[in-house]
Amino acid sequence: MYKNVFFKxxxxxxxxxxxAAAVILYFGTRPFIKExxxxxxxxxxxxIKTLDLKKDxxxxxxxxxxxxxxxxxxxxxxxxxxxxxxxxxxxxxNKKGQSAVCLPNKLVLKITGSDVDTVL
Amino acid sequence: xxxIFFILCLLLLTGCGQKEYSAQYFDIxxxxxxxxxxxxxxKEFDHISDGLHDELIRLHRLFDIYNNYDTANIxxxxxxxxxxxxxxxxxxxxxxxxxxxxxYETDGYINIAMGSVLDxxxxxxxxxxxxxxxxxxxxMEELKRAAExxxxxxxxxxxxxxxxxxxxxxxxxxxxxxxKGYAADKAREYLIxxxxxxxxxxxxxxxxxxxxxxxxxxxxxxQKPEEGSTEFVYKLDIKNQSAVSSGNYQRFYVYHNNxxxxxxxxxxxxxxxxxxxxxxxxxSSLEGDIYSTYLFILPYDKGVKIAEEKGFKAxxxxxxxxxxxxx
Numbered sequence: 306m307y308k309n310v311f312f313k314x315x316x317x318x319x320x321x322x323x324x325a326a327a328v329i330l331y332f333g334t335r336p337f338i339k340e341x342x343x344x345x346x347x348x349x350x351x352x353i354k355t356l357d358l359k360k361d362x363x364x365x366x367x368x369x370x371x372x373x374x375x376x377x378x379x380x381x382x383x384x385x386x387x388x389x390x391x392x393x394x395x396x397x398x399n400k401k402g403q404s405a406v407c408l409p410n411k412l413v414l415k416i417t418g419s420d421v422d423t424v425l
Numbered sequence: 426x427x428x429i430f431f432i433l434c435l436l437l438l439t440g441c442g443q444k445e446y447s448a449q450y451f452d453i454x455x456x457x458x459x460x461x462x463x464x465x466x467x468k469e470f471d472h473i474s475d476g477l478h479d480e481l482i483r484l485h486r487l488f489d490i491y492n493n494y495d496t497a498n499i500x501x502x503x504x505x506x507x508x509x510x511x512x513x514x515x516x517x518x519x520x521x522x523x524x525x526x527x528x529y530e531t532d533g534y535i536n537i538a539m540g541s542v543l544d545x546x547x548x549x550x551x552x553x554x555x556x557x558x559x560x561x562x563x564x565m566e567e568l569k570r571a572a573e574x575x576x577x578x579x580x581x582x583x584x585x586x587x588x589x590x591x592x593x594x595x596x597x598x599x600x601x602x603x604x605k606g607y608a609a610d611k612a613r614e615y616l617i618x619x620x621x622x623x624x625x626x627x628x629x630x631x632x633x634x635x636x637x638x639x640x641x642x643x644x645x646x647x648q649k650p651e652e653g654s655t656e657f658v659y660k661l662d663i664k665n666q667s668a669v670s671s672g673n674y675q676r677f678y679v680y681h682n683n684x685x686x687x688x689x690x691x692x693x694x695x696x697x698x699x700x701x702x703x704x705x706x707x708x709s710s711l712e713g714d715i716y717s718t719y720l721f722i723l724p725y726d727k728g729v730k731i732a733e734e735k736g737f738k739a740x741x742x743x744x745x746x747x748x749x750x751x752x
Binding site: 424 | 457461627632645648657669
Protein backbone atom coordinates (compact mmCIF):
# COMPACT_ATOMS: atom_id res chain seq x y z
CA MET A 306 0.00 0.00 0.00
CA TYR A 307 1.16 3.49 -0.86
CA LYS A 308 2.22 5.42 2.22
CA ASN A 309 2.29 9.21 2.39
CA VAL A 310 5.41 10.11 4.32
CA PHE A 311 4.25 13.65 5.22
CA PHE A 312 0.60 13.17 6.15
CA LYS A 313 -1.21 10.33 7.83
CA UNK A 314 -4.80 9.57 6.77
CA UNK A 315 -6.06 11.13 9.97
CA UNK A 316 -4.25 14.35 9.13
CA UNK A 317 -5.81 14.46 5.69
CA UNK A 318 -9.26 14.12 7.25
CA UNK A 319 -8.53 17.00 9.62
CA UNK A 320 -7.24 19.13 6.77
CA UNK A 321 -10.31 18.38 4.68
CA UNK A 322 -12.55 19.26 7.61
CA UNK A 323 -10.81 22.60 8.05
CA UNK A 324 -11.13 23.37 4.36
CA ALA A 325 -14.81 22.43 4.54
CA ALA A 326 -15.25 24.70 7.57
CA ALA A 327 -13.57 27.55 5.69
CA VAL A 328 -15.86 27.09 2.70
CA ILE A 329 -18.97 26.91 4.89
CA LEU A 330 -17.94 30.02 6.84
CA TYR A 331 -17.21 31.91 3.63
CA PHE A 332 -20.52 31.18 1.97
CA GLY A 333 -22.43 31.10 5.26
CA THR A 334 -21.48 34.70 6.01
CA ARG A 335 -22.27 36.04 2.54
CA PRO A 336 -25.80 37.06 3.57
CA PHE A 337 -24.14 39.53 5.92
CA ILE A 338 -23.17 41.83 3.10
CA LYS A 339 -23.15 45.54 3.77
CA GLU A 340 -26.21 47.53 4.57
CA UNK A 341 -27.32 49.86 1.82
CA UNK A 342 -27.77 53.58 2.24
CA UNK A 343 -30.81 54.26 0.14
CA UNK A 344 -34.00 52.58 -0.95
CA UNK A 345 -35.27 52.92 -4.51
CA UNK A 346 -38.89 52.55 -5.42
CA UNK A 347 -39.44 51.33 -8.97
CA UNK A 348 -42.76 51.40 -10.80
CA UNK A 349 -42.85 49.17 -13.85
CA UNK A 350 -39.06 49.12 -13.82
CA UNK A 351 -38.53 52.87 -13.54
CA UNK A 352 -37.23 54.60 -10.41
CA ILE A 353 -39.99 56.88 -9.13
CA LYS A 354 -38.48 57.71 -5.76
CA THR A 355 -35.23 57.32 -3.82
CA LEU A 356 -35.44 57.36 -0.05
CA ASP A 357 -32.48 58.00 2.25
CA LEU A 358 -32.30 55.15 4.79
CA LYS A 359 -30.88 57.58 7.33
CA LYS A 360 -34.10 59.57 7.47
CA ASP A 361 -37.26 58.04 8.90
CA UNK A 362 -40.10 58.81 6.53
CA UNK A 363 -43.16 57.43 4.77
CA UNK A 364 -44.04 57.66 1.10
CA UNK A 365 -47.05 56.84 -1.02
CA UNK A 366 -46.85 56.88 -4.84
CA UNK A 367 -49.37 59.28 -6.37
CA UNK A 368 -52.71 57.68 -7.12
CA UNK A 369 -51.80 54.37 -5.53
CA UNK A 370 -53.03 52.73 -2.38
CA UNK A 371 -49.55 51.68 -1.28
CA UNK A 372 -47.47 53.03 1.61
CA UNK A 373 -43.71 52.71 2.09
CA UNK A 374 -41.81 53.45 5.25
CA UNK A 375 -38.18 54.05 6.21
CA UNK A 376 -37.47 53.45 9.89
CA UNK A 377 -34.21 52.88 11.77
CA UNK A 378 -32.20 52.43 8.59
CA UNK A 379 -34.61 49.87 7.08
CA UNK A 380 -37.38 50.10 4.48
CA UNK A 381 -40.63 48.20 3.90
CA UNK A 382 -44.07 48.11 2.35
CA UNK A 383 -46.39 49.17 5.18
CA UNK A 384 -49.58 48.47 3.28
CA UNK A 385 -50.79 47.66 -0.19
CA UNK A 386 -54.16 47.15 -1.84
CA UNK A 387 -52.95 44.01 -3.61
CA UNK A 388 -54.68 40.70 -2.82
CA UNK A 389 -51.67 38.56 -1.88
CA UNK A 390 -49.74 41.01 0.41
CA UNK A 391 -46.47 39.29 -0.43
CA UNK A 392 -44.79 42.72 -0.52
CA UNK A 393 -46.02 43.64 2.97
CA UNK A 394 -45.14 40.21 4.34
CA UNK A 395 -41.55 40.59 3.15
CA UNK A 396 -41.11 42.99 6.05
CA UNK A 397 -38.16 45.30 6.58
CA UNK A 398 -35.11 45.11 4.33
CA ASN A 399 -31.78 46.93 4.72
CA LYS A 400 -29.02 44.98 2.98
CA LYS A 401 -27.56 46.08 -0.33
CA GLY A 402 -29.28 44.16 -3.12
CA GLN A 403 -32.34 43.08 -1.10
CA SER A 404 -35.76 43.84 -2.52
CA ALA A 405 -39.45 43.53 -1.79
CA VAL A 406 -41.82 43.15 -4.72
CA CYS A 407 -45.50 43.83 -5.33
CA LEU A 408 -46.29 42.15 -8.62
CA PRO A 409 -49.96 43.24 -8.90
CA ASN A 410 -48.91 46.91 -8.58
CA LYS A 411 -45.65 46.45 -10.54
CA LEU A 412 -43.79 48.01 -7.63
CA VAL A 413 -40.31 47.10 -6.42
CA LEU A 414 -38.61 48.39 -3.30
CA LYS A 415 -34.88 47.88 -3.66
CA ILE A 416 -31.97 48.62 -1.33
CA THR A 417 -29.05 50.22 -3.10
CA GLY A 418 -25.68 51.09 -1.76
CA SER A 419 -22.38 52.32 -3.00
CA ASP A 420 -18.80 51.26 -2.79
CA VAL A 421 -18.12 53.53 0.18
CA ASP A 422 -18.15 52.55 3.85
CA THR A 423 -19.71 55.78 5.04
CA VAL A 424 -20.73 59.22 3.81
CA LEU A 425 -19.67 62.65 5.02
CA UNK B 426 6.03 20.33 13.67
CA UNK B 427 5.63 21.07 9.96
CA UNK B 428 2.20 19.48 10.06
CA ILE B 429 1.03 21.65 12.91
CA PHE B 430 2.28 24.70 11.06
CA PHE B 431 0.42 23.64 7.92
CA ILE B 432 -2.81 23.11 9.84
CA LEU B 433 -2.44 26.50 11.55
CA CYS B 434 -2.07 28.09 8.13
CA LEU B 435 -5.33 26.47 7.10
CA LEU B 436 -6.99 27.77 10.24
CA LEU B 437 -5.94 31.27 9.18
CA LEU B 438 -7.84 30.71 5.94
CA THR B 439 -11.05 30.44 7.92
CA GLY B 440 -10.38 34.02 9.07
CA CYS B 441 -11.12 33.05 12.66
CA GLY B 442 -14.62 34.42 12.18
CA GLN B 443 -14.11 38.18 12.60
CA LYS B 444 -16.52 40.17 10.54
CA GLU B 445 -18.13 43.57 10.32
CA TYR B 446 -21.11 44.34 12.56
CA SER B 447 -22.94 47.64 12.64
CA ALA B 448 -25.26 49.72 14.82
CA GLN B 449 -26.96 53.11 14.64
CA TYR B 450 -27.66 55.60 17.40
CA PHE B 451 -30.28 58.31 17.00
CA ASP B 452 -30.01 60.13 20.31
CA ILE B 453 -26.58 61.76 20.49
CA UNK B 454 -25.37 65.22 19.44
CA UNK B 455 -28.61 65.88 17.62
CA UNK B 456 -27.41 63.74 14.72
CA UNK B 457 -27.36 60.25 13.26
CA UNK B 458 -24.43 58.06 14.35
CA UNK B 459 -23.28 54.82 12.71
CA UNK B 460 -20.78 52.35 14.14
CA UNK B 461 -19.10 49.57 12.12
CA UNK B 462 -16.76 47.25 14.01
CA UNK B 463 -14.90 44.03 13.24
CA UNK B 464 -15.81 41.61 16.04
CA UNK B 465 -15.83 37.84 16.59
CA UNK B 466 -19.52 37.60 17.43
CA UNK B 467 -22.74 39.56 17.61
CA LYS B 468 -22.54 39.25 21.38
CA GLU B 469 -19.09 40.82 21.54
CA PHE B 470 -20.22 43.59 19.19
CA ASP B 471 -23.40 44.33 21.17
CA HIS B 472 -21.41 44.55 24.38
CA ILE B 473 -18.88 47.02 22.97
CA SER B 474 -21.42 49.00 20.98
CA ASP B 475 -23.73 49.40 24.01
CA GLY B 476 -20.81 50.56 26.13
CA LEU B 477 -19.77 53.03 23.46
CA HIS B 478 -23.33 54.32 23.21
CA ASP B 479 -23.43 54.93 26.99
CA GLU B 480 -20.11 56.76 26.85
CA LEU B 481 -21.30 58.98 23.99
CA ILE B 482 -24.54 59.76 25.82
CA ARG B 483 -22.50 60.79 28.86
CA LEU B 484 -20.42 63.19 26.72
CA HIS B 485 -23.53 64.44 24.90
CA ARG B 486 -25.08 65.41 28.22
CA LEU B 487 -21.94 67.17 29.43
CA PHE B 488 -21.79 69.27 26.25
CA ASP B 489 -25.54 69.94 25.99
CA ILE B 490 -26.40 73.65 26.16
CA TYR B 491 -30.18 73.18 26.22
CA ASN B 492 -30.93 70.62 28.95
CA ASN B 493 -29.97 70.01 32.57
CA TYR B 494 -28.99 66.56 33.87
CA ASP B 495 -27.78 65.14 37.18
CA THR B 496 -24.16 66.04 36.41
CA ALA B 497 -23.13 69.68 35.98
CA ASN B 498 -22.92 70.30 32.22
CA ILE B 499 -22.23 73.27 29.98
CA UNK B 500 -25.79 74.52 30.48
CA UNK B 501 -25.15 74.67 34.23
CA UNK B 502 -21.99 76.70 33.54
CA UNK B 503 -23.96 79.06 31.27
CA UNK B 504 -26.82 79.38 33.78
CA UNK B 505 -24.29 80.46 36.40
CA UNK B 506 -22.64 83.10 34.20
CA UNK B 507 -21.92 86.18 36.33
CA UNK B 508 -23.05 84.26 39.42
CA UNK B 509 -20.52 81.60 40.40
CA UNK B 510 -17.90 79.09 39.16
CA UNK B 511 -19.21 75.57 38.49
CA UNK B 512 -17.24 72.42 39.29
CA UNK B 513 -17.31 70.07 36.32
CA UNK B 514 -16.19 66.60 35.14
CA UNK B 515 -12.74 66.18 33.62
CA UNK B 516 -14.01 65.86 30.03
CA UNK B 517 -15.99 69.10 30.20
CA UNK B 518 -13.06 70.92 31.72
CA UNK B 519 -10.76 69.47 29.03
CA UNK B 520 -12.93 70.40 26.09
CA UNK B 521 -13.37 74.00 27.29
CA UNK B 522 -9.61 74.24 27.59
CA UNK B 523 -9.23 72.84 24.06
CA UNK B 524 -11.83 75.35 22.89
CA UNK B 525 -9.85 78.25 24.33
CA UNK B 526 -6.64 77.14 22.61
CA UNK B 527 -8.60 76.70 19.36
CA UNK B 528 -9.53 80.40 19.62
CA TYR B 529 -5.88 81.44 19.55
CA GLU B 530 -4.99 78.88 16.87
CA THR B 531 -7.69 80.10 14.49
CA ASP B 532 -7.38 83.85 14.88
CA GLY B 533 -10.61 83.89 16.89
CA TYR B 534 -12.77 82.29 14.16
CA ILE B 535 -13.48 79.29 16.38
CA ASN B 536 -14.84 80.96 19.49
CA ILE B 537 -16.62 78.83 22.09
CA ALA B 538 -17.56 82.07 23.91
CA MET B 539 -19.82 83.09 21.01
CA GLY B 540 -22.93 81.49 22.53
CA SER B 541 -24.83 84.80 22.71
CA VAL B 542 -24.65 85.25 18.91
CA LEU B 543 -25.19 81.57 18.04
CA ASP B 544 -28.26 81.45 20.32
CA UNK B 545 -29.94 84.15 18.25
CA UNK B 546 -29.32 82.25 15.02
CA UNK B 547 -30.45 79.02 16.66
CA UNK B 548 -33.76 80.59 17.70
CA UNK B 549 -34.42 81.96 14.23
CA UNK B 550 -33.51 78.62 12.65
CA UNK B 551 -35.80 76.62 14.96
CA UNK B 552 -38.64 79.06 14.37
CA UNK B 553 -38.14 78.92 10.60
CA UNK B 554 -38.05 75.13 10.51
CA UNK B 555 -41.27 74.97 12.54
CA UNK B 556 -43.00 77.56 10.43
CA UNK B 557 -41.19 78.12 7.09
CA UNK B 558 -43.80 80.68 5.91
CA UNK B 559 -42.78 83.09 8.64
CA UNK B 560 -39.02 82.59 8.44
CA UNK B 561 -36.87 85.62 9.12
CA UNK B 562 -33.32 86.60 9.95
CA UNK B 563 -32.05 88.45 13.02
CA UNK B 564 -31.47 92.19 12.80
CA MET B 565 -27.87 93.41 12.64
CA GLU B 566 -28.46 95.55 15.76
CA GLU B 567 -29.52 92.48 17.72
CA LEU B 568 -26.49 90.52 16.49
CA LYS B 569 -24.07 93.37 17.24
CA ARG B 570 -25.44 93.79 20.76
CA ALA B 571 -24.92 90.06 21.36
CA ALA B 572 -21.42 90.21 19.86
CA GLU B 573 -20.35 92.53 22.69
CA UNK B 574 -20.52 89.49 24.97
CA UNK B 575 -18.26 87.09 23.08
CA UNK B 576 -14.84 87.87 24.60
CA UNK B 577 -12.94 84.59 25.10
CA UNK B 578 -11.47 86.10 28.30
CA UNK B 579 -14.93 85.90 29.85
CA UNK B 580 -14.20 82.22 30.48
CA UNK B 581 -12.17 81.68 33.63
CA UNK B 582 -10.72 78.25 34.39
CA UNK B 583 -9.38 77.06 37.70
CA UNK B 584 -7.12 74.03 37.26
CA UNK B 585 -6.94 73.21 40.99
CA UNK B 586 -10.67 73.28 41.59
CA UNK B 587 -11.64 72.12 38.05
CA UNK B 588 -14.19 74.90 37.87
CA UNK B 589 -15.41 77.01 34.97
CA UNK B 590 -16.72 80.54 35.47
CA UNK B 591 -18.16 82.91 32.90
CA UNK B 592 -17.75 86.40 34.32
CA UNK B 593 -20.07 88.25 31.90
CA UNK B 594 -23.65 87.24 32.71
CA UNK B 595 -24.73 87.93 29.10
CA UNK B 596 -22.04 85.59 27.71
CA UNK B 597 -22.35 81.85 27.16
CA UNK B 598 -20.35 78.89 25.90
CA UNK B 599 -21.34 76.91 22.81
CA UNK B 600 -19.26 73.80 22.07
CA UNK B 601 -20.98 73.05 18.75
CA UNK B 602 -17.84 73.50 16.64
CA UNK B 603 -15.74 71.05 18.65
CA UNK B 604 -18.01 68.68 20.64
CA LYS B 605 -18.36 65.94 18.02
CA GLY B 606 -14.64 65.98 17.20
CA TYR B 607 -13.74 65.65 20.86
CA ALA B 608 -16.31 62.87 21.31
CA ALA B 609 -15.06 61.02 18.20
CA ASP B 610 -11.51 60.99 19.60
CA LYS B 611 -12.85 59.67 22.92
CA ALA B 612 -14.86 57.03 21.07
CA ARG B 613 -11.70 55.84 19.29
CA GLU B 614 -9.88 55.59 22.65
CA TYR B 615 -12.79 53.59 24.04
CA LEU B 616 -12.63 51.09 21.18
CA ILE B 617 -8.85 50.70 21.36
CA UNK B 618 -9.07 50.00 25.10
CA UNK B 619 -11.54 47.22 24.35
CA UNK B 620 -9.27 45.58 21.81
CA UNK B 621 -10.98 46.74 18.62
CA UNK B 622 -8.47 47.21 15.82
CA UNK B 623 -10.76 47.69 12.83
CA UNK B 624 -13.77 49.97 12.99
CA UNK B 625 -15.43 53.13 11.81
CA UNK B 626 -17.62 55.64 13.64
CA UNK B 627 -19.56 58.36 11.85
CA UNK B 628 -20.86 60.92 14.32
CA UNK B 629 -22.97 62.86 11.83
CA UNK B 630 -20.11 64.35 9.82
CA UNK B 631 -17.22 63.40 12.10
CA UNK B 632 -15.71 60.11 10.97
CA UNK B 633 -13.02 58.27 12.86
CA UNK B 634 -11.37 55.10 11.59
CA UNK B 635 -9.33 52.21 12.94
CA UNK B 636 -7.65 50.05 10.32
CA UNK B 637 -5.66 46.80 10.45
CA UNK B 638 -5.05 43.78 8.21
CA UNK B 639 -8.76 42.84 8.35
CA UNK B 640 -9.75 46.26 7.04
CA UNK B 641 -6.70 48.06 5.65
CA UNK B 642 -8.60 51.25 4.87
CA UNK B 643 -12.08 52.75 4.92
CA UNK B 644 -13.66 54.45 1.94
CA UNK B 645 -15.46 57.70 2.72
CA UNK B 646 -17.77 59.34 0.22
CA UNK B 647 -17.85 63.14 0.43
CA GLN B 648 -21.44 64.07 -0.28
CA LYS B 649 -22.44 66.65 -2.85
CA PRO B 650 -23.30 69.60 -0.58
CA GLU B 651 -27.08 69.38 -0.81
CA GLU B 652 -29.44 68.03 1.78
CA GLY B 653 -30.10 64.32 1.21
CA SER B 654 -27.93 64.09 -1.91
CA THR B 655 -26.66 60.59 -2.68
CA GLU B 656 -24.00 61.84 -5.12
CA PHE B 657 -20.35 62.08 -4.16
CA VAL B 658 -17.98 64.85 -5.15
CA TYR B 659 -14.96 62.96 -3.88
CA LYS B 660 -13.92 59.68 -2.28
CA LEU B 661 -11.34 59.48 0.48
CA ASP B 662 -9.42 56.53 1.88
CA ILE B 663 -8.62 56.76 5.58
CA LYS B 664 -6.74 54.41 7.88
CA ASN B 665 -6.24 55.31 11.54
CA GLN B 666 -7.47 58.82 10.87
CA SER B 667 -10.38 61.19 11.10
CA ALA B 668 -12.36 62.85 8.33
CA VAL B 669 -14.65 65.78 9.14
CA SER B 670 -16.91 67.86 6.92
CA SER B 671 -18.32 71.29 7.61
CA GLY B 672 -21.02 72.32 5.19
CA ASN B 673 -23.90 74.67 4.55
CA TYR B 674 -26.24 71.69 3.99
CA GLN B 675 -26.17 70.25 7.51
CA ARG B 676 -28.15 72.65 9.67
CA PHE B 677 -29.89 75.44 7.83
CA TYR B 678 -33.10 77.13 6.89
CA VAL B 679 -34.20 79.01 3.82
CA TYR B 680 -35.33 82.63 3.75
CA HIS B 681 -35.97 84.52 0.49
CA ASN B 682 -34.26 81.69 -1.44
CA ASN B 683 -31.06 82.06 0.55
CA UNK B 684 -29.58 79.37 2.75
CA UNK B 685 -28.95 80.41 6.37
CA UNK B 686 -26.79 77.74 7.97
CA UNK B 687 -25.19 77.25 11.38
CA UNK B 688 -21.55 78.30 10.81
CA UNK B 689 -21.34 81.98 11.70
CA UNK B 690 -18.45 84.22 10.62
CA UNK B 691 -17.38 86.44 13.56
CA UNK B 692 -16.52 89.31 11.17
CA UNK B 693 -19.96 89.57 9.58
CA UNK B 694 -22.04 87.80 12.29
CA UNK B 695 -23.75 86.10 9.33
CA UNK B 696 -23.45 82.52 8.00
CA UNK B 697 -20.07 82.12 6.29
CA UNK B 698 -20.44 82.19 2.51
CA UNK B 699 -17.05 81.37 0.94
CA UNK B 700 -17.64 77.63 0.49
CA UNK B 701 -20.38 75.00 0.32
CA UNK B 702 -18.33 72.43 2.21
CA UNK B 703 -14.83 71.73 3.47
CA UNK B 704 -13.57 68.29 4.49
CA UNK B 705 -10.39 67.69 6.48
CA UNK B 706 -8.47 64.43 6.97
CA UNK B 707 -6.30 64.55 10.09
CA UNK B 708 -5.13 62.34 12.92
CA SER B 709 -7.26 63.96 15.60
CA SER B 710 -10.98 64.45 15.00
CA LEU B 711 -11.02 67.43 17.37
CA GLU B 712 -8.43 69.10 15.16
CA GLY B 713 -10.39 68.05 12.06
CA ASP B 714 -13.55 69.58 13.55
CA ILE B 715 -11.81 72.87 14.36
CA TYR B 716 -10.06 73.19 10.99
CA SER B 717 -12.97 72.08 8.81
CA THR B 718 -15.04 74.89 10.36
CA TYR B 719 -12.16 77.40 10.22
CA LEU B 720 -11.39 76.62 6.57
CA PHE B 721 -15.09 76.63 5.72
CA ILE B 722 -15.24 80.25 6.92
CA LEU B 723 -12.01 81.35 5.18
CA PRO B 724 -11.74 81.87 1.43
CA TYR B 725 -10.04 78.98 -0.41
CA ASP B 726 -6.77 80.91 -1.04
CA LYS B 727 -6.18 81.41 2.68
CA GLY B 728 -7.46 77.97 3.67
CA VAL B 729 -5.24 76.07 1.26
CA LYS B 730 -2.12 77.62 2.83
CA ILE B 731 -3.22 76.57 6.29
CA ALA B 732 -4.04 73.01 5.17
CA GLU B 733 -0.58 72.78 3.58
CA GLU B 734 1.11 74.09 6.71
CA LYS B 735 -0.77 71.65 8.96
CA GLY B 736 -0.22 68.70 6.60
CA PHE B 737 -3.95 67.96 6.23
CA LYS B 738 -5.63 66.49 3.23
CA ALA B 739 -8.52 68.83 2.46
CA UNK B 740 -11.42 68.94 0.01
CA UNK B 741 -13.28 72.18 -0.83
CA UNK B 742 -16.56 72.49 -2.68
CA UNK B 743 -17.13 76.11 -3.67
CA UNK B 744 -20.37 77.93 -4.42
CA UNK B 745 -20.27 76.79 -8.05
CA UNK B 746 -19.84 73.15 -6.96
CA UNK B 747 -16.21 73.21 -8.10
CA UNK B 748 -14.19 70.66 -6.10
CA UNK B 749 -10.57 71.30 -5.17
CA UNK B 750 -8.21 69.23 -3.05
CA UNK B 751 -4.98 69.69 -1.18
CA UNK B 752 -2.62 67.01 0.13
